[in-house]
Amino acid sequence: MSNQPILEVKHLSKHFDGNGVLKDVSFTLAEGEVIVVVGPSGCGKSTLLRCVNGLERPDGGEILLDGARIDAGADLVQVRRQVGMVFQSYDLFPHMDVLGNLTLGPVQAMKRPRLEVEAEAEKALERVGLAEKLHALPRQLSGGQKQRVALVRAMLMHPRLLLLDEITAALDPEMVREVLNVVLDLARDGMTMMIVTHEMRFAEAVADRVLFLEGGSVLEEAPPREFFHNPRTDRARQFLDTFEFDAVK
């Protein structure tokens, strides 16, 4: 692990129509580290992720990727080639088969030889248990299968950093597991990731650190065991309690 963090976010702020969505957010992410961002809806988690690959422009602060600023005036296309992102709604390209979806980025954006990328795509698809879906169209896949393809698609770009924005939120419960298993595998392989999720058990299992966001500010930053079992703030405790149903009985 090198000393320089892959990602540094310093005093980041973002406003929508005068409302502060992110207020003075700072954290770092080291190579191979997995950080999970949790918090109530509307707390700015997704906006934070979107700032990191330039889909939103921050109003203040800095974002550094491998020490280089990516917020103002940076070549966002170059940034996005190093930062993969997977969204809640999978967003496969519906007019291309799975192989076409997987190879588009590496072949067109990275100018890699098609045959080489196709071989790699096939192997990667096999790893997530979808070898036989190589030529299927997105609409022939289940939600969980689509999201696994979307993960493979992002990984084939060999990103320095992978952003996952509530990737299981649109899935039926029985499909959540198959997708999260893929993410756990990636974490085990040392992929650096920033994950926004509402799956608290998964967050605890995959995270090296947890960032608790509320009203656009970081209220807690702690190792998962500490955050989930011994949160420091009342607000975090309240938030975690909403996932428990024991008290209802």
Next chain:
Amino acid sequence: MQDLAVLFKGNNLARLLGGLGVTLKLSLLSVALSVALGLVVGALMTLKNPVVRAFFRLWLETVRIVPQLVLLFLVYFGLAKAFNIQISGETAAVAVFTFWGAGEMGDLVRGAITSIPVHQRESSAALGLTSRQCWQYVLLPQAARRLLPQAINLATRMIKTTSLVMLIGVVEVLKVGSQIIDANRYDAPQAAVWIYAVVFFLYFLACWPISLVAGRLEKKWA
């Protein structure tokens, strides 16, 4: 039935086919220009600039509200009368049909583009594709698939509407048909039915292949 023989009298059939040629020439030229211009117009229509929006809105409403025949008269007779600009009926026809087609086509293109979820653009950006690559590989192929049925509908409507140009002196298939009918009104009073049936059949021949190709593409793209 024997009045059908009028069709084969002299060079009637050849004249009718010649008329069909004029119809096809005007239609294909207008449709091709409309599609080419419509793609540009449609892309411009997606811009948020209020002046641009107002301009295209006015254009679109004009071609929707004003009957094509009025536009033809305006361009063919109006230009000559007001500015002493003399253009051939065929030029006027292509100009009017392109004005109409490009406006309507532009609106179809606009609709096709804006109906693509914003996430498609974002996920292709997240893959490091440039904006041009995003249009080329992600947005336009999807827009084309959404566009096809309506564009075919517009093209066949344009082909049929070219029959109006006989009213500004262009001799196309329908005009040739009525000339033949008029010339034989006394010898073969029933010829009208047959000649018009043949004209109907010729229009069908012109539009049918387009529908066939469209159907095949839709199946392939479904």
